[in-house]
Amino acid sequence: MKVTLARHGGQAAAILLRLPPKVLDTDALPKNAAAELAQLVAAAAPAAEKDRPGRARDAMSYTITVEDGGRSTVLAQSDTTMSPAFAALLGWLEKHFAQQ
Template identity: 85%
Template sequence: MKVTLATHGGQAAAIHLRLPPRVLDTDVLPEDAAAELARLVAAAVPAAEEERHGRAPDAMSYTITVEDEGRSTVLTQSDAAMSPAFAALLGWLEKHFA
């Protein structure tokens, strides 16, 4: 599975425009980390499909693309309206990209 994280907007929007999306491939992760990522993705997909409304000027938005076995799933949420499952996945990715 390959997971890509792209960030958009926020007060540092000009900086984010220049940054490429970050990519994480489970093939390079330890088995327990890959399993944890798969669990977080599985929890975030149904939560991201629920429509969330909320507007905030300068809010960051996040696009997580999951490619697995020939399928591609795109999850998009923002700081203004983010499910707990999406937030958990985002936090895990941020920690492992550092």
């Protein structure tokens, strides 16, 4: 599974435009971390489909793209409409990327 995280908007919008999305391939993770990520993705997917990003001045929005087995799923939410499951997935990804 390959997971891509892109950030949009917010007060750092001009800076973020120049940064490429962050990409994580679960083949490079320990098995327990890959399993935890898969569980977080499974929990966030239904919530992300219900709650589309809303508009708020200077709010960040996040797009997490999951590619697995030839399928691509896009999860998108913002700071103002983020579900707890999406927040958990985003937090896990941000923690992982900070450790790289």
